Amino acid sequence: MPVKTYREAINEALHQAMADDASVIVLGEEVSGGAGCEGSRDAYGGVMGITKGLLPAFGEERVIDTPITESAIIGAAAGAAQTGLRPVAELMFMDFFGVCFDQIYNQAAKFHYMFGGKSQCPMVVRCTTGAGWSAGAQHSQNLTQMVTMVPGLKVVCPTNAYDAKGLMLQAIKDNDCVIFVEDKMLYDTSCEVPDEMYTIPFGEANFYREGSDLTIVAISNPMHKVLAVVDRLAEEGITCDVIDPRTTSPLDEEAILESVETTGKLLLVDEMTPRCGIAADISSIVAEKAFSSLRAPIRKVTAAHSPVPFAPNLEQAWMPGDADIEAAIRELVEYV
Amino acid sequence: MSTATKQRPEAKKKAPVLDRDQFLKAYRSMRTIRSFEDKISEEFMKGNIPGFLHLYSGQEAAGVGICELLNDDDYVVSTHRGHGHCIAKGGDVIGMMKEIMGKQGGICDGKGGSMHIADFDKGMLGANAIVGGGPPLIVGAALSAKTLGTTQVGVAFGGDGSSNQGTTFEAMNLAVVLKLPAIFFFENNGYGEGTHASYAVGSRDIAGRAAAFGMPAFKVDGTDIFAVTEVCKKAVQHCRDGKGPVTIEASVPRFKGHFEGDPQAYRGENEIETLMKEQDCLVIARKAAIKQKLATAAELDKIDEEVAELMGRATEAGLAAPVPEISELMDNVYSSEY
Ligand SMILES: Cc1ncc(C[n+]2csc(CCOP(=O)(O)OP(=O)(O)O)c2C)c(N)n1
Ligand SMILES: [Mg+2]
Numbered sequence: 165m166p167v168k169t170y171r172e173a174i175n176e177a178l179h180q181a182m183a184d185d186a187s188v189i190v191l192g193e194e195v196s197g198g199a200g201c202e203g204s205r206d207a208y209g210g211v212m213g214i215t216k217g218l219l220p221a222f223g224e225e226r227v228i229d230t231p232i233t234e235s236a237i238i239g240a241a242a243g244a245a246q247t248g249l250r251p252v253a254e255l256m257f258m259d260f261f262g263v264c265f266d267q268i269y270n271q272a273a274k275f276h277y278m279f280g281g282k283s284q285c286p287m288v289v290r291c292t293t294g295a296g297w298s299a300g301a302q303h304s305q306n307l308t309q310m311v312t313m314v315p316g317l318k319v320v321c322p323t324n325a326y327d328a329k330g331l332m333l334q335a336i337k338d339n340d341c342v343i344f345v346e347d348k349m350l351y352d353t354s355c356e357v358p359d360e361m362y363t364i365p366f367g368e369a370n371f372y373r374e375g376s377d378l379t380i381v382a383i384s385n386p387m388h389k390v391l392a393v394v395d396r397l398a399e400e401g402i403t404c405d406v407i408d409p410r411t412t413s414p415l416d417e418e419a420i421l422e423s424v425e426t427t428g429k430l431l432l433v434d435e436m437t438p439r440c441g442i443a444a445d446i447s448s449i450v451a452e453k454a455f456s457s458l459r460a461p462i463r464k465v466t467a468a469h470s471p472v473p474f475a476p477n478l479e480q481a482w483m484p485g486d487a488d489i490e491a492a493i494r495e496l497v498e499y500v
Numbered sequence: 501m502s503t504a505t506k507q508r509p510e511a512k513k514k515a516p517v518l519d520r521d522q523f524l525k526a527y528r529s530m531r532t533i534r535s536f537e538d539k540i541s542e543e544f545m546k547g548n549i550p551g552f553l554h555l556y557s558g559q560e561a562a563g564v565g566i567c568e569l570l571n572d573d574d575y576v577v578s579t580h581r582g583h584g585h586c587i588a589k590g591g592d593v594i595g596m597m598k599e600i601m602g603k604q605g606g607i608c609d610g611k612g613g614s615m616h617i618a619d620f621d622k623g624m625l626g627a628n629a630i631v632g633g634g635p636p637l638i639v640g641a642a643l644s645a646k647t648l649g650t651t652q653v654g655v656a657f658g659g660d661g662s663s664n665q666g667t668t669f670e671a672m673n674l675a676v677v678l679k680l681p682a683i684f685f686f687e688n689n690g691y692g693e694g695t696h697a698s699y700a701v702g703s704r705d706i707a708g709r710a711a712a713f714g715m716p717a718f719k720v721d722g723t724d725i726f727a728v729t730e731v732c733k734k735a736v737q738h739c740r741d742g743k744g745p746v747t748i749e750a751s752v753p754r755f756k757g758h759f760e761g762d763p764q765a766y767r768g769e770n771e772i773e774t775l776m777k778e779q780d781c782l783v784i785a786r787k788a789a790i791k792q793k794l795a796t797a798a799e800l801d802k803i804d805e806e807v808a809e810l811m812g813r814a815t816e817a818g819l820a821a822p823v824p825e826i827s828e829l830m831d832n833v834y835s836s837e838y
Contacts, residue, residue, distance in 0.1 A: 200698045
């Protein structure tokens with residue numbers, strides 16, 4: 165099977181979905197790049213290069229470079245979604261949700277319910293998240309929890325190229341507003357990805373590793389830190405269930421609960437601030453529904469409760485790190 | 501005031517727009533910005549600067565033109581392309597260098613970086629990594645000035661791209677409604693990232709929009725420090741007189757990529773070379789000043805040397821400074837007991 169990067173996998177999904185369904189459009193800032201300029205169009209193909217090649221393939225009618233105007237981009241996508249198109253809107257950095265959040269959570273998320281099931285909003289909002297580039301306090305935040313808490317939104321956070329393609333194709337087919345969260349640290353990671361179209365259903369967790377000492381649930385880039393640590397500790401005989409929910413809404417509670425029932429111990433890892441994050445959310449679900457299975461306190465490794473600092477050493481300290489993850493695993497394993 | 505008025509310098513014979521001392525000060529500030537940007541570009545290439553860098557090179561006369569008319573207690577809010585505004589407002593270059601390198605002694609303790617450069621002692625309320633984040637903030641700063649009964653003025657810098665953001669429109673309207681001493685200063689460098697203003701600004705006339713909000717506007721050649729100064733004097737006075745907000749659109753070239761490392765495939769052939777040859781505000785300022793006998797080439801060269809020496813010192817200080825202590829991570833999340 166061909167090996168593709170996370171970036172290539174999402175790009176391929178967009179190409180295939182647009183070829184497959186004429187109602188799919190892409191819009192956002194620099195999704196092509198070069199609009200109105202003397203030089204070449206498709207100059208960027210998105211600031212992360214994810215939408216590269218779509219403009220030459222599908223034209224300006226379906227690949228729309230917008231001014232810098234997030235409220236109108238997301239609102240236009242929502243309005244178009246209600247009226248026959250399947251827009252994939254790019255928000256560039258997840259931090260920019262702040263500019264257009266009304267169009268997401270008061271508009272797109274609520275149409276179907278508020279209008280008694282008579283309106284649908286089949287749109288995807290793509291955004292880049294995550295720290296690690298010293299991009300500062302307004303270009304590094306993972307705000308997955310903010311969209312996960314909104315009823316009506318579906319939230320996808322792929323951790324590998326295979327999932328990214330299958331989840332993107334599912335997101336475009338889905339009839340609800342889907343927030344597609346791409347971790348910027350993962351774009352260059354690669355794995356085997358089939359050439360043909362395939363979908364991965366929402367709400368189905370992926371078990372990266374299986375084991376018996378404890379259950380680890382991780383979201384986005386921190387998953388790869390977890391895997392590195394877990395594989396190292398496997399040499400000492402420590403084995404873990406490592407679960408990637410793949411979508412935080414819907415959440416595959418069953419997979420997590422079943423695992424905790426056998427291991428009795430749970431570690432949650434994400435790169436969000438600790439209060440009201442995904443780790444905190446899953447922790448409450450497990451405490452409520454699998455209390456009798458727990459043989460140790462639930463542990464969370466998250467980012468610190470501060471804005472993301474700029475200085476690289478502070479940023480590293482802010483993020484959940486390998487050492488924090490290893491310490492938490494050891495603590496849980498030793499807990500009797 | 502239905503349309504923006506185009507201002508030409510020295511249309512009529514009168515007192516010079518800048519006297520000798522004022523010109524030399526403005527020139528030094530412009531040169532400081534250019535040298536600062538050149539220096540950090542070099543250090544970025546060497547891997548000594550983390551994160552994103554958006555350089556102000558080519559736009560110096562715009563920021564310096566207005567900031568030279570402001571006092572330390574007047575306010576400016578800036579953009580992601582904020583080093584120039586910070587220096588123009590009198591910001592501490594050594595502290596800025598340390599900040600951009602993510603070091604101790606940085607002007608924001610290494611917490612902010614290039615996109616959040618600020619100097620509160622100089623009324624520079626911060627660069628902003630959210631396009632359109634600044635204009636509403638300057639409305640607030642101008643509201644403070646008005647409410648507290650001072651004659652302070654607030655300037656919101658923005659680009660052609662930011663002129664299309666809803667927050668910008670809302671701020672302009674609110675400033676008119678409340679009749680605030682705010683200046684919306686748009687530096688039109690032709691680009692928002694790799695999208696041209698002729699595409700993204702529907703009316704192709706940023707200053708022209710001001711009329712619809714009910715405020716006066718000026719368009720000015722932002723490569724000409726004299727022209728910028730002349731227009732800004734009127735705008736600042738208008739605000740200090742309590743007559744409400746003003747919009748300025750300065751056309752400027754952007755010599756560098758949107759960010760350092762930008763391949764710039766959207767540029768025309770030889771575009772940058774031509775811009776640098778024909779629209780370099782420092783070259784234009786030197787020529788004009790020598791012609792007007794405001795300064796000699798030797799005097800200007802000397803300023804260039806002094807600035808180069810300062811940049812050398814700032815860079816050394818930045819490189820030598822230690823990184824922040826990890827224990828500082830949680831400092832200043834809140835300003836009082838938590
Ligand atoms: C809300 C928001 N949207 C998009 C961006 C990404 N972005 C950063 S700078 C920029 C272009 C800004 O153009 P302009 O206002 O003309 O300023 P210039 O870069 O030319 O100084 C864009 C789109 C952002 N930082 N914030
Ligand atoms: Mg611009």
